Amino acid sequence: MTSEQSTSLLSVQDIRKRFGAVQALQGVSLDVYPGEVVALVGDNGAGKSTTIKMIAGVEQPDEGQIYFEGQPVSLSSPSVAERLGIQTVYQDLALCDNLDIVSNLFLGRELKRTLIPGLPKMLKKAEMEERALPVLQDLSINLPALSTPVAGLSGGQRQMVAVARAVLWGSKLVMLDEPTAALGVAQTKAVLELIERLASRGVGVLVISHNMADVLQVADRIVVLRLGRTVANFIKTETNREELVAAITGVNEEVATAQ
Amino acid sequence: MSANVQKGRHTVGATPTGLRARLASGDLGLIPVIIALIVIWIVFQSVNGNFLSGRNLSNLILQIAEIGMLGIGETFILLLGEIDLSVGAVSGVAAAVLVLLSVAGVNPWLCILLSVVSGGLIGIFQGFWVTIIGVPAFIVTLAGSLGYQGILLGMLGNTGTVPISNQTLLDLTSTYLTPATGWALVVIVTVLYALGAFMMQKNREKRHLPAPSTTATLTRSLIVLVVSAIVVGVLNTYRGLPVAGFILLVFIALFAFITQSTRYGRHIYALGGNKEAARRAGINTRAIKISIFTLAGLMGAIGGIIGASRLGSASPASGGGNLLLDSIAAAVIGGTSLFGGRGSMWNALAGALVIGSVENGMDLLSAPSSTKYIVEGGILLLAVTIDTITRRRRTRAGR
Numbered sequence: 001m002t003s004e005q006s007t008s009l010l011s012v013q014d015i016r017k018r019f020g021a022v023q024a025l026q027g028v029s030l031d032v033y034p035g036e037v038v039a040l041v042g043d044n045g046a047g048k049s050t051t052i053k054m055i056a057g058v059e060q061p062d063e064g065q066i067y068f069e070g071q072p073v074s075l076s077s078p079s080v081a082e083r084l085g086i087q088t089v090y091q092d093l094a095l096c097d098n099l100d101i102v103s104n105l106f107l108g109r110e111l112k113r114t115l116i117p118g119l120p121k122m123l124k125k126a127e128m129e130e131r132a133l134p135v136l137q138d139l140s141i142n143l144p145a146l147s148t149p150v151a152g153l154s155g156g157q158r159q160m161v162a163v164a165r166a167v168l169w170g171s172k173l174v175m176l177d178e179p180t181a182a183l184g185v186a187q188t189k190a191v192l193e194l195i196e197r198l199a200s201r202g203v204g205v206l207v208i209s210h211n212m213a214d215v216l217q218v219a220d221r222i223v224v225l226r227l228g229r230t231v232a233n234f235i236k237t238e239t240n241r242e243e244l245v246a247a248i249t250g251v252n253e254e255v256a257t258a259q
Numbered sequence: 260m261s262a263n264v265q266k267g268r269h270t271v272g273a274t275p276t277g278l279r280a281r282l283a284s285g286d287l288g289l290i291p292v293i294i295a296l297i298v299i300w301i302v303f304q305s306v307n308g309n310f311l312s313g314r315n316l317s318n319l320i321l322q323i324a325e326i327g328m329l330g331i332g333e334t335f336i337l338l339l340g341e342i343d344l345s346v347g348a349v350s351g352v353a354a355a356v357l358v359l360l361s362v363a364g365v366n367p368w369l370c371i372l373l374s375v376v377s378g379g380l381i382g383i384f385q386g387f388w389v390t391i392i393g394v395p396a397f398i399v400t401l402a403g404s405l406g407y408q409g410i411l412l413g414m415l416g417n418t419g420t421v422p423i424s425n426q427t428l429l430d431l432t433s434t435y436l437t438p439a440t441g442w443a444l445v446v447i448v449t450v451l452y453a454l455g456a457f458m459m460q461k462n463r464e465k466r467h468l469p470a471p472s473t474t475a476t477l478t479r480s481l482i483v484l485v486v487s488a489i490v491v492g493v494l495n496t497y498r499g500l501p502v503a504g505f506i507l508l509v510f511i512a513l514f515a516f517i518t519q520s521t522r523y524g525r526h527i528y529a530l531g532g533n534k535e536a537a538r539r540a541g542i543n544t545r546a547i548k549i550s551i552f553t554l555a556g557l558m559g560a561i562g563g564i565i566g567a568s569r570l571g572s573a574s575p576a577s578g579g580g581n582l583l584l585d586s587i588a589a590a591v592i593g594g595t596s597l598f599g600g601r602g603s604m605w606n607a608l609a610g611a612l613v614i615g616s617v618e619n620g621m622d623l624l625s626a627p628s629s630t631k632y633i634v635e636g637g638i639l640l641l642a643v644t645i646d647t648i649t650r651r652r653r654t655r656a657g658r
Contacts, residue, residue: 078539079541090539092535094533094535094536094539094540095533095536096528096529096532096533096536096537096600097532097533097600098528098531098532098600098601099525099528099529099532103525103528103529107529107536107537107540107542108529108537108540108541108542109540109541110522110525112521112522120517120521120522120523120524121521121522121523122520122521122522123520123521123522123525125520126459126462126463126466126468127466129463129466129468130466130467130468133468145469147469
């Protein structure tokens with residue numbers, strides 16, 4: 001929050017989305033600054049995943065505007081978002097178990113050379129491995145040999161691979177959907193530390209999480225959604241668990257209306 | 260920390276993919292099938308001393324050439340996690356196309372080309388139906404298989420069996436590489452392999468990546484030399500390496516290269532491993548799927564051509580019998596998973612050798628068909644069981 005005056009990396013302003021009869025989003029606004037970790041919290045159905053899909057270009061908002069690096073953008077497809085430097089790490093990770101770590105890091109973006117024009121292009125396996133290593137080392141990601149199949153990795157290591165893949169592609173904004181949901185204590189700690197290192201490199205990070213302890217540990221700012229609306233925007237140091245839970249469940253409002 | 264990691268990696272054995280990692284992922288590659296093959300050979304050799312003779316091995320290679328070709332096609336399909344029940348029937352149609360054109364006086368090479376094209380067209384049709392319309396491959400290829408058998412009967416009409424009279428077509432499976440050519444092949448294969456392995460090692464060393472040691476590279480090249488020299492040496496005691504076997508090897512080497520070393524091949528594995536991940540990574544999954552079904556059709560046709568050449572005819576029984584199951588068995592016994600994403604082209608060759616050896620060995624012992632069917636069925640069930648159990652172990656380990 002040191003950069004209130006500087007332009008935000010991502011600015012979502014009052015987006016709305018309707019799926020048939022369901023008004024999924026009815027006024028979501030949030031900002032992410034470079035080097036900042038923003039947590040997006042809310043109850044089930046609050047619109048967290050839909051919001052992320054809008055930013056990832058998977059869905060398009062009916063109303064409202066998304067700004068990236070100060071410019072209004074139209075995120076019409078995932079590839080448009082990726083080209084801008086927005087990478088998403090989905091909950092189910094989207095890794096190929098049967099392929100090794102390097103292959104997963106470069107999936108769909110393999111380095112290749114043409115042997116004979118018109119025929120399948122040859123992979124540059126060694127180059128890919130060489131390019132992946134510094135990224136992993138920068139983030140202090142400790143993985144077994146890069147030729148290990150992903151099937152042989154632990155849940156935390158797999159999460160590391162998924163995040164490293166997002167970073168490798170030069171992202172400015174990394175979105176993580178429930179990155180610690182399936183992880184043990186030690187693995188959760190490692191992933192949270194990785195998120196902090198990412199932010200310290202100037203990457204904006206937007207994290208969806210249900211886990212208040214994680215959120216309070218890693219986030220600089222916490223945006224609360226309820227029923228498809230942004231209802232609160234907390235600075236971590238100025239809030240606590242009770243206040244967050246109250247905002248998520250809407251207890252205060254109900255109490256207020258009851259009185 | 261990074262320095263530690265580097266050091267640790269360098270001490271991690273010679274092979275980039277350590278045995279332990281492969282064990283963990285349930286991907287043992289060729290090891291089990293080669294052990295099985297050695298056991299089978301020892302058993303049959305001890306019962307009948309002619310089993311490992313040059314003459315019989317030469318025969319064995321001709322016997323597996325057709326299954327091997329179909330097995331390659333099936334391996335591609337299985338890598339995607341699909342199944343193709345039509346390769347046998349496709350090979351029958353291709354055989355009929357070949358023979359009828361040849362009888363009509365068409366140039367033999369044009370006959371081969373058109374026969375292969377007919378298989379490719381069937382493959383595209385099936386690929387379209389599976390990929391774009393979305394009917395399960397199991398049904399499309401089963402229904403197709405029936406239809407192609409009908410086409411085969413229709414093409415052959417009342418004539419029934421149509422013999423091949425063209426010598427070029429017959430020569431495909433009755434000529435042999437001369438002993439000298441065989442030895443030259445041993446040298447070429449070894450040199451190419453050693454060169455490739457050495458360049459790979461140097462490239463990785465240059466980039467400070469974990470690389471196999473020079474000893475390991477030399478040992479592997481030596482193994483290639485010894486194995487190929489033994490094969491050619493034994494076959495040369497009869498008439499040399501059969502041309503059909505040589506063609507099979509060329510196809511396997513070509514497709515092994517495509518699957519292991521090209522982007523297209525990598526995407527095939529990705530699609531078989533996790534379709535959704537492949538799609539999100541921007542891979543054109545539809546194009547790949549259709550292309551694989553087309554390849555399977557092409558390989559079915561090539562197998563059919565070899566089969567027709569060997570039988571010297573096309574008949575209503577072409578592509579029938581246990582050819583389909585043998586080719587699926589070849590792929591699966593070789594270690595290609597029925598569940599997609601795991602396997603290789605060399606598996607198809609090894610699996611075809613196992614199937615062929617069992618059939619051939621039991622023929623030598625003049626075992627009745629009843630025994631042969633039961634034994635082959637048992638082997639297939641065993642191979643699929645092993646595949647299923649390894650997969651279950653993986654899933655249970657949360658992978």
